Amino acid sequence: MKFSVTVTLKKDVLDPQGKVVENTLQNIGMESLKSVRQGKYFEIEVSDQDPQKAEKKVDDMCKKLLANLVIEDYKVNKI
């Protein structure tokens, strides 16, 4: 069973990495660009067959390792 996880910085947390990408895109002529925020993306495969158990496990992985809940949010989707 395969899941995608996106981890993004919370709205009010500064994102210097995204800012650099934003500036670079503007410098190469992308004028209608308003903002860029960068995050992390994971594709996770687990061997559980029960969809609920599998999703619970991926959720655990996010809480324990992948996301820092103080400054980040995460989303899990089945793919």
Add this chain to the structure above:
Amino acid sequence: MKFSVTVTLKKDVLDPQGKVVENTLQNIGMESLKSVRQGKYFEIEVSDQDPQKAEKKVDDMCKKLLANLVIEDYKVNKI
């Protein structure tokens, strides 16, 4: 108009970063884990009103800066 972009390594490209995450998760007791692949995630806001033009622009950004098409694939979604 807001878009999400995910950039992932192509299937046959080695992903050492994902491997480290995978090993770490297994070390903290996630036994049913089969594999982890890591990618990049961007949230991009553009000021164009025309959805087609806006998506075209985001697609351009991916080709020019965000993704290395030799080893990476990308997906653009409106959010």
